[in-house]
Amino acid sequence: MNVLLFCGSPREASITRGMAALVKEELLNQDVNVFYFDAFENQLPLFDGEKSNNKEVKSLAEAANKADGFFFCTPEYHNGISGALKNALDYLNKNHFRNKPTVITSSAGAGKGGVNSLNNLRLVLRGVHSLVLPEQLVCDSAYFNEYGELTDEEIKKELNRMVDNLVEQLSEKNNTVISTN
Numbered sequence: 001m002n003v004l005l006f007c008g009s010p011r012e013a014s015i016t017r018g019m020a021a022l023v024k025e026e027l028l029n030q031d032v033n034v035f036y037f038d039a040f041e042n043q044l045p046l047f048d049g050e051k052s053n054n055k056e057v058k059s060l061a062e063a064a065n066k067a068d069g070f071f072f073c074t075p076e077y078h079n080g081i082s083g084a085l086k087n088a089l090d091y092l093n094k095n096h097f098r099n100k101p102t103v104i105t106s107s108a109g110a111g112k113g114g115v116n117s118l119n120n121l122r123l124v125l126r127g128v129h130s131l132v133l134p135e136q137l138v139c140d141s142a143y144f145n146e147y148g149e150l151t152d153e154e155i156k157k158e159l160n161r162m163v164d165n166l167v168e169q170l171s172e173k174n175n176t177v178i179s180t181n
Contacts, residue, residue: 001170003027004067007038008074008085009107014040016107018148019139020073022156023105026163027071032170035063039084047090057091064096069170070130071103071163076117081124089124097130101169103162105137114138133169135162 005024009016017038027034042056052058064070074081104121108114118136125132137159143152150156 001031001167001174002033002035002067002069003166003170004035004037004063004070006070006072006074006085006088007036007040008072008082008088010039010043010082010084011075012040013148014075014107015109015139015141015144015148015150016073016075018144018150019105019107019159022150022159023071023073023163026160027167030163030167032167035067037063037088039082039088042088043084044088044091047087052091060088060091061096064092067096067100068174069101069103069166070097071105071166072121073105073107074117074121076106076108076113079113079116080120081117085121086124089128092128094128097125097128099129099131101166101173102130102132103135103166104132105139105159105162107139107141109141114140133162133165135165137162 007017007020024034044056045054074085104118106114106117122132143155145151
């Protein structure tokens with residue numbers, strides 16, 4: 001079972017990265033193979049509508065092809081997802097996402113949002129036919145310590161529940177037998 005985990009923050013010091021680290025750890029604990037895309041570490045050229053030979057773009061596309069599902073952690077910038085995350089998604093298409101279960105989460109600072117980025121991301125993912133699961137989560141900066149580590153136990157449990165749900169969806173999808181009778 002393969003999951004492509006996105007950290008959509010282009011910032012080096014990011015609470016979104018702390019959230020993604022917990023998700024990655026939980027996925028690995030459940031024996032899921034994790035492909036990890038970090039918008040800070042994997043900076044992509046600006047999408048120009050053409051096929052790219054950039055190695056980071058090729059690596060992202062290969063991971064998306066192999067992925068059985070997706071987990072997104074995104075910050076909220078100006079009521080939407082980061083430009084870096086949108087740019088990465090523009091390099092992918094319906095063939096990467098079609099009918100694959102997807103979880104979306106957001107981080108926001110000082111109780112100032114997060115939901116708008118989830119609505120924006122849900123809209124973009126609908127455009128590539130991803131199966132976005134109905135549960136979503138906003139993690140406020142108050143839930144993190146000065147090192148970017150998530151400290152709120154209830155939010156940790158919720159993130160773990162969302163990972164469990166994704167793994168369950170992927171297991172059900174992989175075990176589905178289609179009758180030809």
